[in-house]
Amino acid sequence: MEMREKLAERTKAVEAVVEQYLPKEAGHQKTIFEAMNYSVRAGGKRLRPMLMQETYRLFGGTGAEIEPFMAAIEMIHTSSLVHDDLPCMDNDELRRGLPTTWVKFGYDMAVLAGDALMIYAFETAAKAFAMTAQTERVGQAVGVLAQKTGIYGMIGGQVVDVELTDKPIPEDKLEFIYRLKTGALLEASMMIGAILGGACAAEIAKVEEMAACIGLAFQIQDDILDVTGTAEQIGKPVLSDEKNHKTTYVTLHGVEQAHRDVEQVSQDAIACLRELPGENPFLEALIQMLVTREK
Amino acid sequence: MEMREKLAERTKAVEAVVEQYLPKEAGHQKTIFEAMNYSVRAGGKRLRPMLMQETYRLFGGTGAEIEPFMAAIEMIHTSSLVHDDLPCMDNDELRRGLPTTWVKFGYDMAVLAGDALMIYAFETAAKAFAMTAQTERVGQAVGVLAQKTGIYGMIGGQVVDVELTDKPIPEDKLEFIYRLKTGALLEASMMIGAILGGACAAEIAKVEEMAACIGLAFQIQDDILDVTGTAEQIGKPVLSDEKNHKTTYVTLHGVEQAHRDVEQVSQDAIACLRELPGENPFLEALIQMLVTREK
Numbered sequence A, B: 001m002e003m004r005e006k007l008a009e010r011t012k013a014v015e016a017v018v019e020q021y022l023p024k025e026a027g028h029q030k031t032i033f034e035a036m037n038y039s040v041r042a043g044g045k046r047l048r049p050m051l052m053q054e055t056y057r058l059f060g061g062t063g064a065e066i067e068p069f070m071a072a073i074e075m076i077h078t079s080s081l082v083h084d085d086l087p088c089m090d091n092d093e094l095r096r097g098l099p100t101t102w103v104k105f106g107y108d109m110a111v112l113a114g115d116a117l118m119i120y121a122f123e124t125a126a127k128a129f130a131m132t133a134q135t136e137r138v139g140q141a142v143g144v145l146a147q148k149t150g151i152y153g154m155i156g157g158q159v160v161d162v163e164l165t166d167k168p169i170p171e172d173k174l175e176f177i178y179r180l181k182t183g184a185l186l187e188a189s190m191m192i193g194a195i196l197g198g199a200c201a202a203e204i205a206k207v208e209e210m211a212a213c214i215g216l217a218f219q220i221q222d223d224i225l226d227v228t229g230t231a232e233q234i235g236k237p238v239l240s241d242e243k244n245h246k247t248t249y250v251t252l253h254g255v256e257q258a259h260r261d262v263e264q265v266s267q268d269a270i271a272c273l274r275e276l277p278g279e280n281p282f283l284e285a286l287i288q289m290l291v292t293r294e295k
Helices: A003-020 A030-041 A047-058 A066-084 A101-105 A107-130 A135-149 A154-163 A171-196 A201-228 A249-253 A255-275 A281-291 B003-020 B030-041 B047-058 B066-084 B101-105 B107-130 B135-149 B154-163 B171-197 B201-228 B249-253 B255-275 B281-291
Strands: none
Touching: A003 A047, A003 A066, A003 A281, A030 A066, A030 A101, A030 A107, A030 B154, A047 A066, A047 A171, A047 A201, A047 A281, A066 A107, A066 A135, A066 A154, A066 A171, A066 B107, A101 A107, A107 A135, A107 B066, A107 B107, A107 B135, A107 B154, A135 A154, A135 A171, A135 B107, A135 B135, A154 A171, A154 B030, A154 B107, A171 A201, A171 A249, A201 A249, A201 A255, A201 A281, A249 A255, A255 A281, B003 B047, B003 B066, B003 B281, B030 B066, B030 B101, B030 B107, B047 B066, B047 B171, B047 B201, B047 B281, B066 B107, B066 B135, B066 B154, B066 B171, B101 B107, B107 B135, B135 B154, B135 B171, B154 B171, B171 B201, B171 B249, B201 B249, B201 B255, B201 B281, B249 B255, B255 B281
16 A cells, blocks of 8 residues: 555544544534534644554554543644634634634634633543553653643744744744744654653653654745745645745755755654664654655 | 631732742743733632642642642633633723733733643643652542533633623523533632542532532622622622623522522532531631622
C-alpha cells in the first residue's frame, strides 16, 4: 500500500476514536455540543492524535488508555483554531471551505465552544484514570497536556504572535513562536504517547526533542511553500506572507538557507527516532512526509 | 473573634496560597502573565478555595496537595468572569470598580487570558501529583475539576444563560442555569476537598448535595436582595433584574416563597454537613453566612 493510502486509512481510524469521545447533542446545552462537534468534525488529517498513537505503539503500548488522550489533543487543537478565527483575533470567516465556528454559531457561542473544548479535553483525558492501573503515567500525561497547551506552550506562543501582528519579528521571537505555537502540541502528542507507552525519562526527553524538530521543520517548510508553492498546492494564495509583510523564516534567512535548515532539522528528527528503542516504520514514513511535504 | 474578622483572616490566608501559584511576570509572553494576574488579583472573598480547604480539613486533611487545587479553582472562576465580561457576552467595562480585563489589555488578550487561566488551572492542579502518595485521589480530583467546570457544569450553565438572554426563562431551565452556572464550581470546590481529605464515595456524594444546596440558596438570596436590598448593600442598582425584564427565582415564585425556599435549602445544607463525620465550626458558620447574607 502506498503511504498516501495508508495515511488515509489511519486518519479514518483516528477519526473514529475521536468521534467516540465527542458529546451527545442532547439536553438544555445542545447548542454548545453542536458547536463543539461542528468544529472538531471540520478537522484535517488528525496528525496530532496519530503521532500520539504511533509513538505509543513505538514503545509497545497496546491499551485503550491512549484513546481519551487522542481525543483530548484534537479538542485542544480545535479550541485554539476556534478562538484564533474570532473577529478580535484573525477575523476569519472560512476554514477548510466551511464557515468558521463564530460565523455559524455566533461570536458568544464560539468563545464558549472554544472554552468548552479546552475543558472537555481534560475531562476526556481524565477518563484514562479508570482505564489502566498505571495511574501515575496518566497523571504525568495530564500534566504534560496542560504544560504544552498553556502559557509555557501553545497559548504562550499565540500571545507573542498576536502581540507582534503587523510588526517586524526579531529572530529569537520568531523561533519562540514556532516552538510554542506549532511545536508544543506536537511535543505533547508524542510525549504523551511515550509516557503512556512506558518510556523512561531519558526516552521521553528524546521524544520531546524529536517532536520539537518535526514542529520546526514543518513550520519552515510552510514558509518555504508560501514562496515556492502554487496556490493549488498550498490551498491559499501564494506569497501571502510577503504581501502581508509578515516576518517568516524565509524573510529572515532566505529561501536557500531555509531549505538547508529544514533538511538539517528533519535529519535531526529522524536521528532521534533511530536512537529510540522499538521500531515503527509507519511513524518514520509519517515524519518524513511531514517535513518534506509539498503542500 | 467575630465571624467577620475570622473571614477576613481566612481570605488573606487563602489569597496567599493562590498568589504562590500565579505565574511570574517575565519572558516573551509577559503580557499574558500580567493579564492573568491582574484578573485573579481583582477577586473577592475567595470563597471557592476557602470552602475547598475547609472541607478538606473537615475530613482531617493536613497536606499541601490541596493548595494547587485551591489556586486552580480560583483561576477557573476568574477565567469565566474574564470571558463573561467580553463585548460579545455581557460587555461589562467594570468589575469591582476596576476596568475589566478586555478594557485593560484588549479584546484579543482577554480571550487569551481566559484561555490561559483555564489551562493553567489544570497545569497547577497537576502539580499535586508530586505532593502526595495518594495519586488516585489527585486523579479523581482532576476529573471532578474538569466535569464541574465544563459542558456538564459551569460552561453548560453559561451556554443556556447566554441563549436565553432577554428571553423569558422557563422554571426548569432557570434551575438548570443556577445549578450549573453557580452551583457546579461550589460542588467542585467542596468535592475536591472531600476527595483529597480521603472521604468515601457516600461522603463525597453528601458533600456534593450540600454544595448544591449552598449554591441554590446563594442564588435565590441574590435574587431576593435585588428586590429587597439597598444599592449600598448589594453594590449594584436595585431592581436591576426587574428593569431588565430578567426571569429570576423571585419573578417566578414571588419574594415570600423565595424566602421560604432559601430557608429550606439552607437547612438542607446544614443537615448534610451534620450527617458528615468530623467537625468544622468555621465551615458551618461560613455556610450559614453565605446563605443568609444581606449583601
